[in-house]
Amino acid sequence: MTELREPARSVRREATRERVLDAALAVFAERGVIGASVEDICERAGFTRGAFYSNFEGKADLVDALVAREHARVIAYLDANLALTMADLSGQGAEGCDDLASMAPVVDRILGAIPVDRQVAMLQTELEINAIRQPEVAGSFRDADARFRARIAEFIVRGTSLRNRELLVASADVADAAVAIVERSVRRALLQGGGADPDEMARAVLPLLLLAVSRPIGG
Numbered sequence: 001m002t003e004l005r006e007p008a009r010s011v012r013r014e015a016t017r018e019r020v021l022d023a024a025l026a027v028f029a030e031r032g033v034i035g036a037s038v039e040d041i042c043e044r045a046g047f048t049r050g051a052f053y054s055n056f057e058g059k060a061d062l063v064d065a066l067v068a069r070e071h072a073r074v075i076a077y078l079d080a081n082l083a084l085t086m087a088d089l090s091g092q093g094a095e096g097c098d099d100l101a102s103m104a105p106v107v108d109r110i111l112g113a114i115p116v117d118r119q120v121a122m123l124q125t126e127l128e129i130n131a132i133r134q135p136e137v138a139g140s141f142r143d144a145d146a147r148f149r150a151r152i153a154e155f156i157v158r159g160t161s162l163r164n165r166e167l168l169v170a171s172a173d174v175a176d177a178a179v180a181i182v183e184r185s186v187r188r189a190l191l192q193g194g195g196a197d198p199d200e201m202a203r204a205v206l207p208l209l210l211l212a213v214s215r216p217i218g219g
Contacts, residue, residue, distance in 0.1 A: 013055070019045050020042075020051070020055060020062070023045035024063075024066050028127070032130070038058075060137050063141075067127060067141050075151060100207045100208065100211065103211055106210060110156070111199045111203065116198045149176060150172075152175040153172050153175035154171075156174055156175055156210070169213050174213050178206060182199075184201065186198040
């Protein structure tokens with residue numbers, strides 16, 4: 001009987017863990033990491049503190065688990081989209097590589113590969129602020145963020161090369177600039193409200209950025 005009960009217990013435990021993580025995502029997005037308490041998260045999840053501490057050592061452990069889960073989701077989404085869009089870009093040709101229109105396909109793929117969600121955007125902001133405030137416990141966030149930005153850098157290098165262009169500066173710096181533009185574009189839309197297009201600013205600025213930091217291959 002133990003062999004029959006143990007898998008069910010593991011499933012229930014995992015469901016409890018995921019429910020606590022979902023609650024933490026919502027509470028952190030609303031109140032910030034420092035402002036949110038274990039009690040707030042338990043109340044949102046509908047569990048006792050006992051259920052919380054049977055899954056996490058404390059709030060810091062919960063933050064690490066949430067960072068790992070959310071970044072794994074983003075990386076999986078990113079990789080799936082980039083695999084498809086690279087094939088698409090490869091078949092488009094690279095004519096007119098010196099104009100803004102030539103960069104539009106690359107920009108569209110970057111924007112399409114990064115999921116836009118109000119709650120996730122707020123969570124990302126709060127986790128980054130927390131990492132700045134508490135660098136001694138922010139290793140998991142820095143590592144996950146570095147993996148995400150490395151994927152973006154790889155895409156930019158490959159995407160611009162498929163447009164017959166090469167970067168003039170470090171790909172990591174270009175990726176950081178591109179991510180900053182996308183994040184600001186999303187935040188501006190959230191501030192405006194009313195269903196504002198989260199990609200509007202990024203779609204206008206990113207082609208200029210990519211042209212400015214690259215040149216025709218062999219040029």
